[in-house]
Amino acid sequence: MAEDAPRRQPTLDEVAERAGVSRSVASRALNNAPHVSRAKREAVERAVRQLGYVPNPTARALATRQTGAAALVVSGEDPSIFADPFFAQVIVGASAALEEADLHLMLCLAASDRGRKRVAELLRSRGADGVMLMALREDDPLARTAEEAQMPVVFGGRPVASTPRWYVDVDNVGGARAATEHLVSLGRTRVAAICGRLDTEAGRARYRGYRDAMLAAGLEPVPPRGGDFTEAGGAAAMAVLLAEQPDVDGVFAANDNMAAGALRTLREAGRRVPADVAVVGFDDLTVARIADPPLTTVRQPIEALGREMARMLVALVNGQDPSPLILPTRLVVRSSA
Amino acid sequence: MAEDAPRRQPTLDEVAERAGVSRSVASRALNNAPHVSRAKREAVERAVRQLGYVPNPTARALATRQTGAAALVVSGEDPSIFADPFFAQVIVGASAALEEADLHLMLCLAASDRGRKRVAELLRSRGADGVMLMALREDDPLARTAEEAQMPVVFGGRPVASTPRWYVDVDNVGGARAATEHLVSLGRTRVAAICGRLDTEAGRARYRGYRDAMLAAGLEPVPPRGGDFTEAGGAAAMAVLLAEQPDVDGVFAANDNMAAGALRTLREAGRRVPADVAVVGFDDLTVARIADPPLTTVRQPIEALGREMARMLVALVNGQDPSPLILPTRLVVRSSA
DNA sequence: GGGTGCACTGGGAGCGCTCCCACTGGAAGC
DNA sequence: GCTTCCAGTGGGAGCGCTCCCAGTGCACCC
Numbered sequence: 001m002a003e004d005a006p007r008r009q010p011t012l013d014e015v016a017e018r019a020g021v022s023r024s025v026a027s028r029a030l031n032n033a034p035h036v037s038r039a040k041r042e043a044v045e046r047a048v049r050q051l052g053y054v055p056n057p058t059a060r061a062l063a064t065r066q067t068g069a070a071a072l073v074v075s076g077e078d079p080s081i082f083a084d085p086f087f088a089q090v091i092v093g094a095s096a097a098l099e100e101a102d103l104h105l106m107l108c109l110a111a112s113d114r115g116r117k118r119v120a121e122l123l124r125s126r127g128a129d130g131v132m133l134m135a136l137r138e139d140d141p142l143a144r145t146a147e148e149a150q151m152p153v154v155f156g157g158r159p160v161a162s163t164p165r166w167y168v169d170v171d172n173v174g175g176a177r178a179a180t181e182h183l184v185s186l187g188r189t190r191v192a193a194i195c196g197r198l199d200t201e202a203g204r205a206r207y208r209g210y211r212d213a214m215l216a217a218g219l220e221p222v223p224p225r226g227g228d229f230t231e232a233g234g235a236a237a238m239a240v241l242l243a244e245q246p247d248v249d250g251v252f253a254a255n256d257n258m259a260a261g262a263l264r265t266l267r268e269a270g271r272r273v274p275a276d277v278a279v280v281g282f283d284d285l286t287v288a289r290i291a292d293p294p295l296t297t298v299r300q301p302i303e304a305l306g307r308e309m310a311r312m313l314v315a316l317v318n319g320q321d322p323s324p325l326i327l328p329t330r331l332v333v334r335s336s337a
Numbered sequence: 338m339a340e341d342a343p344r345r346q347p348t349l350d351e352v353a354e355r356a357g358v359s360r361s362v363a364s365r366a367l368n369n370a371p372h373v374s375r376a377k378r379e380a381v382e383r384a385v386r387q388l389g390y391v392p393n394p395t396a397r398a399l400a401t402r403q404t405g406a407a408a409l410v411v412s413g414e415d416p417s418i419f420a421d422p423f424f425a426q427v428i429v430g431a432s433a434a435l436e437e438a439d440l441h442l443m444l445c446l447a448a449s450d451r452g453r454k455r456v457a458e459l460l461r462s463r464g465a466d467g468v469m470l471m472a473l474r475e476d477d478p479l480a481r482t483a484e485e486a487q488m489p490v491v492f493g494g495r496p497v498a499s500t501p502r503w504y505v506d507v508d509n510v511g512g513a514r515a516a517t518e519h520l521v522s523l524g525r526t527r528v529a530a531i532c533g534r535l536d537t538e539a540g541r542a543r544y545r546g547y548r549d550a551m552l553a554a555g556l557e558p559v560p561p562r563g564g565d566f567t568e569a570g571g572a573a574a575m576a577v578l579l580a581e582q583p584d585v586d587g588v589f590a591a592n593d594n595m596a597a598g599a600l601r602t603l604r605e606a607g608r609r610v611p612a613d614v615a616v617v618g619f620d621d622l623t624v625a626r627i628a629d630p631p632l633t634t635v636r637q638p639i640e641a642l643g644r645e646m647a648r649m650l651v652a653l654v655n656g657q658d659p660s661p662l663i664l665p666t667r668l669v670v671r672s673s674a
Numbered sequence: 675g676g677g678t679g680c681a682c683t684g685g686g687a688g689c690g691c692t693c694c695c696a697c698t699g700g701a702a703g704c
Numbered sequence: 705g706c707t708t709c710c711a712g713t714g715g716g717a718g719c720g721c722t723c724c725c726a727g728t729g730c731a732c733c734c
Contacts, residue, residue: 009462009463009487009720011719011720011721012720012721012722013720013721016684021683021684022683022684022685023684023685023720023721023722024683024684024685024686024722024723025682025683025684027721027722027723028722028723031722034681034682035681035682035683036681036682036683037681037682037683040682040683052461054458054461054462055462055720055721056399056462056463056719056720056721057462057464058395058398058399058404058464058719058720058721059399059689059719059720059721059722060720060721060722061395061398061689061721062393062395062396062399062689062690062691062719062720062721062722063688063689063720063721063722063723064689064721064722064723065689067395069443079429079432079433080429082425082428082429083422083425083426083429084422084425085420085421085422085425087425088419088420088421088422088424088425089420091419091444091446092416092417092419092420092446095416095444095446096416096446099449099451099452099455102455104443104445104455104459104464105443105444105445106406106441106442106443106444107428107432107442107443107444108441108442109428109429109432109433112436114436115436118436118439118441121391122441124389124391125346125391125392125393125394126346126393127394127395127441150346231623231626231627257623260627264627267629286568286624287623287624287627289568290568290597290601290624290627290628291627292604292629346690348689348690348691349690349691349692350690350691353714358713358714359713359714359715360690360691360692360714360715361692361693361713361714361715361716362712362713362714364691364692364693365692365693365712365713368692371711371712372710372711372712372713373711373712373713374711374712374713377712377713392690392691393689393690393691395689395690395691396689396690396691396692396719397690397691397692398691398719399689399690399691399692399719399720399721400690400691400692400693400718400719401691401692401693401719402719
C-alpha cells in the first residue's frame with residue numbers, strides 16, 4: 001500500500017535527514033561548495049544515490065533568481081520564415097554553446113500578436129536569464145521591449161534602425177562585394193542584383209556591397225528593388241530583369257533561394273548558366289549544392305553565428321562586457337559563375 | 338538617489354498593498370478566479386498597471402508545480418541531423434500549438450553524451466510539464482529514461498523497438514506503397530529502392546511499403562540496403578544501383594535528399610529522368626521543387642506532425658488520455674515520375 | 675593559558691507565488 | 705426570527721531551494 005503512494009520526488013530535506021546532516025550542509029555538498037567535511041560530503045552523496053534525488057530546478061531558480069535558460073527569439077510576420085534551414089543551423093550552434101554553459105534553450109517564434117505578447121512578457125518577467133534576438137524587421141516592436149528589459153540581450157544581425165550594444169553579425173557588405181567582384185573579374189559588365197527584403201539590414205547591406213563593387217569597377221549598378229528572399233521571388237525578379245535588361249550577363253542574388261529561382265527562370269528562358277548569364281548567390285545552404293548548375297555563392301558561418309551569439313550571452317549573464325562581433329564571409333566558387 | 342536603486346520587479350504583495358487588498362485577493366484577481374468583488378478586482382488591475390507588475394513565473398511554477406514549458410527533444414548522434422529543414426517545420430507546428438496552450442518551448446538537441454545527460458536530468462527533475470521526443474534510433478537510451486520519467490511523453494514517429502503509449506506518426510508504409518504503385522502504373526517493371534537508415538522506423542517502414550507494393554504487382558523488390566538520408570548517400574546508392582542493375586527504370590528513394598542525389602548521379606551517367614529512369618522521393622521539402630526535374634514525391638504533413646504532437650502533449654498535461662495518431666501522406670506528382 | 679583564527683555546522687529567513695481554511699455578513703428559505 | 709448558504713475576504717502554511725549568520729569546536733600562536 002505504502003508503495004502505491006504517487007512517489008513524490010525526494011527533497012533536499014530528505015537527503016539531509018538520511019545523511020544525518022543539516023539541509024545547509026547537504027546543499028553545499030551538492031553544489032561542491034567549501035566548508036563541508038569529507039565524511040559528510042560522502043554521506044550526502046550516498047543519500048542522493050539511494051534516494052534517487054534530483055534537485056528541483058524551479059526551487060533553485062526561485063532562490064537564486066536565475067532560471068538556467070536562455071531564449072532565442074525569432075521574430076517575423078510569417079511563421080514560415082522560420083522554416084528556412086538557416087535558423088536550424090543557428091540553433092545548432094547556439095544549442096552547443098549553451099550546453100557548455102549548462103543553460104537550456106527556450107525557442108520563441110514570435111509570429112502572431114499573441115506570440116509577441118508572450119515574448120514581451122517573458123522579457124519583462126525575467127523568465128530567462130538572457131535573450132538572443134533574431135530577424136528583426138525595421139519596425140519590430142520587440143527590439144525596444146528587449147532593450148528595456150532588465151535582462152541581457154544579444155542581437156543576431158543588426159537591426160535596421162539602431163546599432164545595439166551587443167550583437168553578432170555576418171559581413172554582408174564584404175560578402176556581397178566579393179560576389180560582385182567575382183562576376184566582374186569574369187568579364188561580366190552588365191551585372192544586375194536581385195535584392196532581398198530591403199526592410200532588413202541584411203538585405204540592405206548586401207545591396208550596398210554589390211553597389212560598392214560595381215562603382216569601384218566603373219560599372220553602373222541597377223537600382224535596388226525589394227525582394228522577399230524566396231525562390232519564387234527570385235524567379236519573378238529574374239523574369240522582370242530579363243524583360244527590362246535582356247543583355248544582362250551576370251546576376252548577384254541576395255540569397256541562395258532567390259538565386260535558385262533565378263536559375264529556374266533563366267533555364268525556362270533558354271539562357272545558359274554560366275555561359276550566357278553567370279549567377280552568384282548568398283548563404284551556401286544545401287540548395288546551393290543541389291541547384292543545377294551548383295551555385296557559386298557566399299558562405300556565411302551560420303552555425304558560428306548561433307554559437308557566438310550564445311557565447312556572448314553567456315558572457316553577459318556572467319557579468320562580463322563582451323564586444324560586438326562581425327563574422328567573415330567567404331566566396332565559394334562552383335559552376336554557376 | 339532613491340531612483341538609483343536597482344529597481345526590483347514589484348511583487349504581488351506590493352500590488353496587494355497598493356490596491357488595499359490581501360495578497361490572496363490580488364492573486365485571485367490576477368488569475369480571474371471567482372470570489373473577488375468587482376471593486377477590488379478593478380483596484381488590483383489598476384495597481385498592476387501603475388506598478389508595471391508582471392507575475393514571476395518561477396515563483397508560480399514552484400507553487401503550482403507546473404513549469405509552463407514543454408520540451409522538444411531531438412536525439413541523435415550527429416547534431417547536423419537537426420539542420421534538416423524537417424525539424425524546423427516540426428518546430429513551427431509544435432510552437433503554434435503550444436502557444437495556444439500558453440506553454441513555452443524548450444528545445445533540447447541531445448547529440449553529445451553531455452546533452453543526453455542534461456535531457457535525462459530534465460526528465461527526472463520535472464524541468465518541463467511534458468516532453469516530445471523525436472528521431473529515436475534503435476538503441477536510444479533516452480527512450481527508456483523518458484518512459485520512466487514521471488512526466489507526459491509523446492513520441493514523434495514510433496521507435497523501432499517498442500510502440501509507446503502516445504505517439505504521432507506519419508503513414509510511411511502507405512506513402513511508400515503509393516509511390517511504388519505510381520511507378521508501376523507508369524509501366525516500370527525494374528523498380529529499385531534507395532533506403533534510408535534502417536535503424537529508424539521511418540526507414541524500415543518505407544522499405545516495407547515499397548516491398549509490399551512490388552510483391553502485390555508481381556514484381557521482385559530489391560533487397561533492403563541501409564542508407565543515411567543524405568544527398569551524398571543517395572548519389573552513392575544510385576551509382577551502386579546503376580552498376581549492379583543497369584536496366585533499372587524506376588527508383589523509389591526513401592527521402593527527397595536521397596532522390597536529389599540519385600538525380601545527380603543519373604544526370605552524370607547520362608540517363609534521362611523520367612524517360613529512362615523515373616524517380617520518386619519522400620517528404621516534399623523545398624528540395625523536391627527545386628530539383629531538376631522537379632521531384633514526384635510523397636508529401637508528409639510535417640508541420641501537422643509537430644502540431645499534433647504538441648496538442649497530444651497538452652491533452653496529457655491536462656489529464657486527458659488521447660489516442661495515438663497516424664497522419665496521412667499524399668503522392669505529389671511532378672516531372673520526375 | 676587565554677586569545678585569535680578558521681574549517682565546519684545548522685537554524686532560520688527568505689525567494690514570490692498559490693491555495694487551503696476559517697471567518698464575515700447579507701440574502702434566501704422555513 | 706431563526707437557521708442555511710454562499711460570495712467575499714485575509715491569514716498563513718507551504719512549494720524546495722539558497723545563503724546569511726551566529727555558533728561550535730580545535731589547532732595554533734605568543
